[in-house]
Amino acid sequence: MSTQQSTNSGFGHGSEPQDVLEGIDLTGKVAIVTGGYSGIGVETVRGLAGAGAKVIVPARNREKATANLSDVVGDVAIMDMDLADLSSVRAFADQFASEHDRLDLLINNAGIMACPLSRVGAGWEQQFGVNHLGHFALAQALMPLLEKTAKEPGSDVRVVALSSTGHKLSDIRWDDPNWESGEYDKWQAYGQAKTADALFAVGMNTRLAQHGGRAFSVHPGGIATPLQRHLDNEEMVALGWMNEDGELSEQAAKMFKSVTQGASTTLWAATAPALRDRGGEYCEDCDIAALADPENPSRYNTVQPYAVDPDSAERLWAMSEEMVAS
Structure with missing residues (x-):
């Protein structure tokens, strides 16, 4: 079981990318950031590129990616990929491996939330398919390069999977991970996908640590981004996120982070020296989150034990390997 012990990082809810990246030099490092052309993904790319990394952004919409990344300073390249299409994922990985001799950081940032039932791949429920299985297949295809880089003296290879509270x-x-029976619940489907992202980091860390690499999962925080595109204002009012006039509610304004702050925990997990000998843990507010109390599971800055359980x-x-092989 993950210990989920705090590092006492000194950072927190309001930390900005420049805070967590102070003194971090990523010159010569190569990073991939999925979803790096929308919301907090752009700020993650900006932070990594600003610290000297070469950043590759896989994109389903190259034109949109080019526009959204136009003001990012640094070495940033866009390549074609669609997480919902395994042939596209594997083609991206093959092309990347043919053009690069190392991969230091894989940031599985892309995601969808609370969308109507739709199927991708081999009949997968869309949220599980895109948020987890597409990233799983990508990581599998890139594993030889991650392992090779991790074995190099002085390397600090990390995989970061974006989960969520x-x-x-x-x-x-x-x-029934694909909701083939029963009534579909888009929020439970989202929850399952985000649990899968956290468990993926545990499994990836087990494999990568043998070669010197590490993996973590991250809850970036509540942020108003295009992730909410499948929710109408009425639903966001019911959730307490918005007022009737379409503005952030008073409660949400206190809890939500800015888009830049939303990238900070990802950047911390990807680069913090304090995490060199850690791994498989769930991070929130730029530190390792505590294990949730079963009597009080809704508390923030905690992770449910089932989401970091090594047996799960x-x-x-094993289940994912079967699903992406079909």
Whole structure:
């Protein structure tokens, strides 16, 4: 079981990318950031490129990616990829490996939330398919390069998977992950996908640590971004996020982060020296989150034990391997 012990990082809810990246030099490092042309993904790319890394952004919409990244300073390249299409994912990985001899950082940032039932790949429920299985297949295809880089003296290879406090909505639906029976619940489906992202980091860390690399999952915080595009204002009012006039509610304004702050925990997990000998843990507000109390599971800065359970991580890994092989 993950210990989920705080590092006492000194950072927190309001930390900005420049705070967590102070003194970090990524010159010569190569990073991939999925979803790096929208919302907090842009700020993640900006932070990594600003610290000297070469950053590759896989994009389903190259034109949009080019426009959204136009003001990012540094070495940033866009390549074609669609997480919902495994042939596209594998083609991206093959092209990347043919053009690069190293991969230091893989940031699985792309995601969708609370969308109507739709199917991708081999009939997968869309949120599980895009948020987890697409990234799983990408990581599998890039594993040889991650392992090779991790073995180099002085390397600090890390994989960061974006989870969410939404993982508390659902464990993995082991008997029916694709909602082939029963009434579809878009929020439970989102919760399952975010639990899968956290468990993926546990499984990836087990494999990568053998070669000197590390993996973490991250809850970036509540942020108003295009992630909410499937929710109408009425639903966001009901959730307490918006007022009737379409403005952030007083409660949300206190809780939500800015888009730049939303990238900080990802950047911390990807670069913090304090994490060199850690791994497989769930991070929030630029530190390791505590394990949730079963009596009080909704508390912030905690992770449900089922989302960092190593046995569940191995079970999910085996299930995912079967699903992406079909």
